[in-house]
């Protein structure tokens with residue numbers, strides 16, 4: 011995989027254009043279907059203006075998940091319904107990236123509207139896992155993680171609603187962060203479940219991930235949920251965990267966990283113990299209700315958030331004119347994929363008169379309990395450690411036809427989104443050549459401690475130095 | 482209930498009319514829309530020129546509350562005697578319509594900005610209290626423009642999103658109104674209060690839109706949507722009462738339905754019945770979150786101006802004028818201010834008569850506002866009349882002339898020669914008229930008292946209105 015330092019070095023030795031052209035060549039000759047749109051022209055244009063730029067990411071190519079609005083570059087959410095939609099404005103994170111000198115090389119593949127755990131629900135075909143092309147890269151930010159794993163770009167952005175950054179980071183052996191809710195502005199992120207999702211940075215190592223996080227985090231007046239976090243997260247890049255207490259929640263090592271995953275994560279905890287941290291088991295009693303609550307809330311919000319896609323103003327159009335009623339139904343019938351329709355229907359049902367109390371309001375109560383679980387567990391611990399995913403990457407087609415099994419895979423990632431706390435996933439082992447992800451969770455706004463823990467782990471292990479063999 | 486509050490409506494008449502209103506008020510004196518920075522002053526501009534990703538509902542855009550709109554809403558709530566709760570919260574109301582770009586409207590549901598208030602109005606038998614259930618904030622959708630004028634006739638429809646995202650305050654009454662006339666009085670009173678608060682320019686098209694719920698004893702209620710004027714509301718309700726009455730009399734049933742008021746024909750027509758009612762799937766808008774407003778209200782309460790009712794009572798006691806005059810003078814803030822300026826300089830009772838009875842009538846007739854006449858002119862005019870320099874009739878003529886042709890009172894009086902004629906001229910005229918009209922004199926003497934009216938008219942004509950008609954009459958009677 012490529013690091014930011016290596017890329018800067020390459021730019022110094024040749025030029026921004028050369029490095030960018032190599033990057034685009036790798037993407038275009040790649041076999042993993044990591045991108046929906048490659049923005050070659052605008053990227054080269056941006057590269058031409060990079061002379062003398064002093065931003066922290068000057069000349070660094072970056073891939074953007076296709077649900078983050080980019081002015082002038084098609085943004086589809088991997089859906090047919092948004093085919094051809096070119097946003098007239100940049101998301102807040104894109105403005106920040108451009109100011110820092112990063113170059114948007116294109117829009118990464120994903121599950122349609124970020125609904126999925128495998129990137130198989132993309133209208134533009136599935137992304138393949140660079141470690142094994144017969145396997146999924148995880149989802150929904152599969153393209154963003156796979157492009158980094160495949161050494162196509164050093165950095166990418168994903169979004170994480172119930173694990174959508176951490177799951178593919180785990181399956182692709184890269185580092186991905188779901189920040190505290192509100193730390194990164196969602197302005198320009200096309201909503202799936204707005205009370206849960208955050209944009210998250212992805213990189214090949216903790217340092218690069220932090221560098222990228224530093225650029226995009228911060229208050230934005232256009233997002234009412236936006237808050238100011240730390241000023242400089244790179245200060246947390248400290249190789250030292252002495253005195254830290256790690257909590258290990260037994261509920262995260264439950265049914266269906268792969269023994270290799272369990273062993274790798276425990277090895278990780280013990281490695282940190284050797285480095286001076288202590289650990290203890292913690293109880294998180296409501297974890298078993300998290301999945302159900304998560305899907306009720308996410309689908310309810312999705313049913314409302316996706317109402318605006320009606321073919322009236324942008325995206326898919328019909329050949330023939332109808333009255334608006336028919337036009338809406340036809341466009342939505344043709345434009346949305348199966349998983350999206352399933353979630354819209356379930357969400358509509360859950361919010362309907364008579365069912366609201368039974369499902370949605372109950373889910374909100376569970377959400378409060380989950381949040382309290384985290385507060386309790388993190389009272390006398392500094393971070394929590396658990397597997398990101400219960401298994402390594404599964405095979406393409408293996409679970410997509412059985413949505414419930416697929417939803418079960420999110421069991422360890424969704425509680426974090428319900429609680430709004432930060433969590434990072436980083437490689438901690440391999441099983442049959444497939445990467446395993448370790449999840450470090452922390453208190454609200456305490457990204458610094460999880461970054462420090464992850465960085466120390468990484469500095470004292472070599473999992474992050476391995477790359478898949480890519481043709 | 483609050484101490485000293487009026488009794489709730491004690492009666493239902495034979496027909497049992499119950500009317501409740503929902504009034505959508507555009508907070509159009511704000512500079513920007515409710516959730517974005519787009520300017521509000523779009524009325525003379527091209528369609529879709531005052532838009533941005535937020536008010537167009539583009540994917541990825543997020544709402545940010547205009548804090549001033551919250552302030553204005555609290556202001557209205559307090560003026561309507563409402564309670565402002567600890568916090569307020571926005572919800573999404575989900576439905577599909579082409580003028581609604583997000584597929585949902587951001588509005589309020591469980592925690593409206595204001596609730597449980599009232600307005601007192603002149604009822605059929607004295608002052609009555611009309612309860613306000615709630616006032617909640619929401620965004621205006623866009624506007625559909627049907628090519629060809631109406632939905633039925635148009636081949637296609639344009640959508641103008643300039644209005645999309647304008648702040649609305651929806652004021653909902655309890656069904657306390659008993660007649661179309663009361664409904665109109667309520668609306669007028671509400672408009673007056675909003676005018677005092679300076680939060681709405683009610684002269685702009687669409688600034689106050691009314692939905693009316695109406696039922697008769699023994700029937701279901703119907704809802705008449707989107708009435709754009711107060712007069713329209715009165716007419717629509719009148720039509721509905723007659724329609725429902727006839728229906729019930731013929732043994733029919735009033736079904737719960739939504740109706741549209743056809744302003745041109747003065748009738749209401751059915752839009753949809755209850756079976757098609759929406760399930761709006763209200764749920765909290767997580768992009769905004771709750772707003773704590775408890776701390777805002779006391780500060781805003783302090784900035785509230787004296788409102789029409791309080792001012793009316795002060796006028797009666799301070800200026801010794803009748804309640805009717807005070808009511809007329811305080812209905813609009815500008816008129817009340819005008820009156821106070823004039824009353825400070827001249828006799829307050831006389832000023833009330835001249836402003837409430839004369840000037841307001843002339844203004845209404847011309848459909849213009851009080852700013853068309855200066856308070857200094859009114860002071861000058863009242864002084865001329867009070868000092869017996871011109872007749873009352875001339876006073877009226879001065880006002881009319883100034884409104885129609887301009888000029889100030891002194892100029893008009895001079896140009897038209899309206900200064901009251903001195904005694905000699907009047908006496909001469911009386912003598913002349915008696916000499917010139919022996920037949921009328923004879924008629925009077927033989928028992929036809931109305932003949933004196935003719936003679937008085939002749940004297941007035943001779944003196945070109947500068948004499949006092951009452952005095953002239955006395956003089957004639959004395960002489961014949």
Ligand SMILES: [Zn+2]
Nearest residue numbers: 517519533536
């Ligand atoms: Zn706007």
